[in-house]
Amino acid sequence: MQGSRQNPEVFTKIKDLETINGDKGSNVFWRHDDKDVMGMVSTVERRQTFSYEVNTALSAPLFKRQEPFLTPAEENSSRKRILSLPVVSFEDEEEAHLSEHYCLALRQDRMDFQLLGMELQHFGMNLEPDIHHSHLRMLDLLPQAAEAQQGEEDHPELTNLFPQDFQDAAEMHLGEEAYELHEVEMELIGNAPAVPDVLENENSPTARKTNQRVDAVAKSSLPVHGYGEASSEGRRRKKKAPRMRRNQMKAQGQSTTHQCRLCEFTTANLSDFNCHMKSHTIERPHKCHLCSKGFRTITLLRNHIYGHTGFRPHKCKDCDMAFITRGELMRHQRYKHTHEKPFKCSMCPYSCVETSKMKRHIRSHTGERPYLCCFCSYASRDTYKLKRHMRTHSGEKPYECYICLARFTQSSTMKTHIVQKHTENVPKLQCPKCNATIARKSDLRVHLRKLHSYVDAGMKCRYCDAIFHERYPLIQHQRDHRDEKKFRCDHCSYICKQNSHHEHSEKCRQKQRKVKALETGRKGRKKGETEKEASSQLKDNFCTMESEQLTFGTVASAELAEMGSEDKQSAEVTCEMILNMMDK
DNA sequence: GCCGCCCGCGCCCTCTGCTGGCTACAG
DNA sequence: ACTGTAGCCAGCAGAGGGCGCGGGCGGC
Structure with a gap:
């Protein structure tokens, strides 16, 4: 294999690769059947590339129960995505090329492949059989596949895009299904293309096949949720639907309509339709000259270049912050200065600046936890918490105390550590x-x-x-x-805390009658009976009453309440006598 | 076709609070 | 020496703030 450098402009994807790897000399280019082909022979570099792809595009769930092997530095540096080279394609362990790699090289609108005689062991990986998914890297087909979905007759060359043995190995059929493959895979890795998850019209051939694919993936051992926030509904581009419906409504009533086979989009305007169909491709004609990244519109490219140059035309008048777009500036002002929070929660006083924040907040009410950990039963309400949680499995401790070099899983823990252990005069x-x-x-x-x-x-x-x-x-x-004594007798001053008051009232009435009788008896003292004898009888009666738990005061006050003034005076004398007697 | 607005997703951060293991200390 | 207790501490999760950035879409 003779290495010969080719013009990198020919290889759009190779440019990306070089950006990532840096070591350009480790890529080898050669001619194969009059096509430009690239191969990579550096095991170190190869591993970097592969690791990167695993981490950001494929996500850890594919590596069942294996510890993520990326270091934080590698992870952080992987801001860019390479969905191209190289291809790992294993149909099964026996048949296919378990210890070999396919390498795909894009040459503008053509794709070539070459088998590289490299072994997985060279990359220091010990992969479990279940990761040998035959189509993982078919993402490389995106441009061609997207076109292919429009019909093989439009792009007959696609059927010849790959050598037959490659197609056989991957059990892949070009043409329409090639796109479906891409679609399913994108779903799998959480980087969905601009197509619906499952085509709504289940009767269409495309939808049927796609749905079968989705089912197959769902039944496979590959979890669709997972590490690195790669999962997720979150990334699926469902937001299209409402606006699509608006257009659809506009188009209603038109005699000739153009209906997108990939989503709900319908329009009577052919140019609109063509414009829309571009959204289903990943065609990015506007390339950044600094990093080769492609964009669909020149506006996006311009904003991207602003990111490179640091030029931020929209400056905040209240602080030093500046932003690329006016929308970002407005959002910043709401957060920092005006504190305007237009989104109000209907269930609590919470309000916020952005809809996405409200969406996240609502989950705290509903209890929804869409982000599932693939290693344990934990599920989180947002992607960051899941990612943070994954550190408990990986053992990663990215935060280091600059004084004692102790490491921590969370920055706040480190902060507390520094304050409590290395800061003097911390108020208790x-x-x-x-x-x-x-x-x-x-x-x-x-x-x-x-x-x-x-x-x-x-x-x-x-x-x-x-x-x-x-x-x-x-x-x-x-x-x-x-x-608390809530019950008061109607006939005397008796109060109590229980409802037994009613029982008391009845007794009280009876006693009153007795007292009256006593009074009557005193007034109508028997002939020859001395006052002392009368008093003695009164005292006996009182004692009887007392034994029935009626106090003197109760009797006296009850009696007084009902007596006339003359009788009252008489009764008071009687009571006084009784008291005196009791004292004695 | 370009531009700008708006939207939504993603990422990272901080603050907060609970938990359980560890350890010093008093009884 | 043993034991129970209470503070120290790291680990970890919940919630929310702030911003970067890409995409859809209407207006021009």
């Missing part, structure tokens, strides 16, 4: 209930909870609206409620 927190001083707020909370029975949320009194954060004051307060 004083417990409001005792003299204890505690370093951390959360520990003070624990302290309050354990030692002072403090409940953060507050406990409501069961009898009134009072709120207590401590158990004991609540108990005391509720006891007061229970001791």
